[in-house]
Amino acid sequence: QVQLVESGGGVVQPGRSLRLSCAASGFTFSNYGMHWVRQAPGKGLEWVALISYDGSNKYYTDSVRGRFTISRDNSKNTLYLQMNSLRAEDTAVYYCAKDTAPYCSSTSCYGVLDYWGQGTLVTVSS
């Protein structure tokens, strides 16, 4: 069965960096786009970033563009989110999620998330 397991969360000071990982299993990871979605404590869901199946296309929400980098290693079935210059407003549970669309390279076919990890909490505080 499909499993997504995030790791790397924790408490970090403002301005510092953190790298999240998401280990995937139970499906052909290299065929599917992958996402990071976050949820601030007690709040709703916010899209963070998307990477195409082959890593050639990446998309970010405005609030993280230039600070966060999404990447993937298809040989290790792992998704990453490098978060730099962290701010208090980045505090959230970060979920990785699998897209339903295989072999897609643009936002026009992505956007339905059928499997999610359990999330990892990132707390930015001094």
Place this chain on the structure above:
Amino acid sequence: EIVLTQSPATLSLSPGERATLSCRASQSVSSYLAWYQQKPGQAPRLLIYDASDRATGIPARFSGSGSGTDFTLTISSLEPEDFAVYYCQQRTNWPWTFGQGTKVEIK
């Protein structure tokens, strides 16, 4: 950015009752709208995609309808496990956005 407004914020119902949740978009999203269910401490679960298609394994009591700017999620007869928060989400324009959620609570 497309804004999705969900109503009501909270729906208080009893098991066996029908639940009707609304999602309105600030501009047309065609049929590119999904619904997710989230229970406390858990990740969201995909229920409906492209406005009316049920995801794999989702019971038939969940149905979606609508197009353009107005969408509805209907739960025909609430089961105890259906009490949760429900989010709509559009994938027409990047960045994809979610509604603020509707909490379905036990009356």
